[in-house]
Amino acid sequence: MFSDAEAAALYDVINPWDPARFPEAGFCTELVMAAGAVLDLGCGTGSMLHHARALGHTGRLVGLDPDQGMLDRARRRTDIEWVHGVAADAAWAGEFDLATMTSNAFQCLITDDELRASLTAIRTSLRDGGRFVFGTRHPQARAWENWNPSKAFDIEGAAGRPLRMWHEVESIVGDVVTFTETTAERDDTVLRVDRASLRFLDVPALASFLTEAGFTVEDQYGDWHRGPVTEAGREIITIARPS
Incomplete structure (x- = not known):
């Protein structure tokens, strides 16, 4: 009664990628525009990468997502690479300056094994000096x-x-x-x-998984305005780099 295509279109209505209105969009767009090659894991309908290309990003943009309905909508733009799969399927080696997981997509990694496999694949996909940015809700x-x-x-x-x-x-x-x-x-x-x-992982648990996968936490914030992580915070925004 409500198709995957309709659900994907509704997702864009509820979650528009608008840096002027939403701080996460502003934060991530700034990083994407400064990176030559970007891998967006859990890209959904591709709105972040669509926006980057519309702003004039001329480098490589790749979106990966397990939801075919979302990817079908993302493919409205053909100047971006779209790949069906999960983060652990990322098979690139040293090809990206930036990897992202927006809209709390990181929280969809449920088991320890899934987290480890995904983080290992993400680290492998990054070039030396590359960064991985993601946000999660603070438990x-x-x-x-x-x-x-x-x-x-x-x-x-x-x-x-x-x-x-x-x-x-x-x-x-x-x-x-x-x-x-x-x-x-x-x-x-x-x-x-x-x-x-x-x-819902807290700061020490996130640090443990990242360290095990060969990442070092470069910066960590409690909101998308780059405020500190506090005891009353609702977000954990992490920027990590290969160790």
Whole structure:
């Protein structure tokens, strides 16, 4: 009742890549525009790389994502390389100046093995002096406590279709939260239910995985304005480089 293509188009409505409005977009766009070759892991609909090319980026841009519907939408631009797969599938060696995981995509790496394989592949893909930037939700903020039907919100789809969306937590096991995202008509007639799991790692846990994979943390921030990580912070933004 609500296709993958419609879901991908709706994602762009909810999450526009606009550096003037969203600090994450501004932060990452600055890094992308300064890098000659960029690998965007979990690129989704490709909006960050689309924006970079529109701004005049002339180097190599590669987007990788496991969601075919998202990639189909990303492929509206043919001057960017699009690859179907997960981070652990990254098979490049020393080809990129910058690797990115935006919109908390890093949290989709659930198991220890998946994290290790992904970080190893990302490190291998970077040139000497390259950097890996990603953001995660800080577990201390307990963002999942707001993921419930009482927080439903109304939105218009890409074609102006009136919709309602909400999230609902199914389980919390250790540092992994599993939840559903429901897309419905305004009368709450359900059109689509998507299920996902996210892992919430704190600063020491992130550092441990990065070190094991051969990374050194270059900078770490508590928000996209480059503020410090604090006890009340909601984000952990990390810039790492191969050791």
